[in-house]
Amino acid sequence: MRDFTPELLELIRLASTDLPPDVQSSLEQAREREAAGSAARGALESILENVALARRNSTPICQDTGTPIFHVRHPAGWSGRALRGQIRSAVAEATALAYLRPNAVESLTGANSGDNLGDEAFPTIVLEEAEDDELSVDLMLKGGGCENVGAQYALPHGELGAGRDLEGVRKVVLDAVFRAQGEGCAPGILGVAIGGDRGSGYAASKQALLRPLDDRNPQPELACFEERLVEEGNQLGIGPMGFGGATTVLGAKVAGLHRLPASYFVSVSYMCWAHRRRRMVVRGEEVTYS
Secondary structure (H helix, E strand, C coil), rough: CCCCCCHHHHHHHHHHHHCCCHHHHHHHHHHHHHHCCCHHHHHEEEEEEEHHHHHEEEEECCCCCCCEEEEEECCCCHHHHHHHHHHHHHHHHHHHCCCCCCCCCCCCCCCCCCCCCCCCCCCCEEEEECCCCCCEEEEEECHHHHCCCCEEEECEEEECCCCCCCCHHHHHHHHHHHHHCCCCCCCCCEEEEECCCCHHHHHHHHCCCCCCCCCCCEEEEEEEEHHHHHHHCCCCCCHHHHCCCCEEEEEEEEEEEECCCCCEEEEEEECCCCCEEEEEECCCCCCCCC
């Protein structure tokens, strides 16, 4: 297995400095929905100007470059330990080059490692063995502000009148959006997991955020549900940065998990407008980014 550290460094640079086309397109459409001269439109115009500057200058889109979350699928027989080491080396180099801000802080002392490397959970690296000879690495940079407004609910939820069905899920997801208000840097993208346990639910809700904004859920019922969440989330009127307006939610991605009969968790991962995610695929000697 060869050393992919340079390719991984480029993946990090792209994720940090070059917003994916589907996210930028969604922001541009949101700008056109807002009234001329409104605070909401002004916020989106500033956001899009920032996106262009970051891409042109190869500088971070946001000053909070977030927690790097890597999902890796690798061919059978490859060393997971070696891949993990290469990822950590690329993260440290990206930090030295200022593509990432030093974010890894020891919880008890507050000491910053200076290179974005902490224990085995920072950065987050999920390894999975693939069925083919292709290496794929999905990277998401999850900012602290949007992470703070994530939420998890146990159904039934008496206060919200939410039962153990999709209608109950709808109520708690919209409650999470409403409670966030402008925090988390709206307009946001929602990753939602229905079921699982507390840990697997949050993990699946973050993985759902790796889906492109313009894709469609393969389960027809969930596809319609995602559209409803976006439509009703935007009816809340919170708007970009909480200034009010027509766009509070850019997208919603929902995953269903098996669960124990005794538990019915709904996990909501909120992603800010700076939805920094990129994919690297290696086939033989060819490396592509998307």
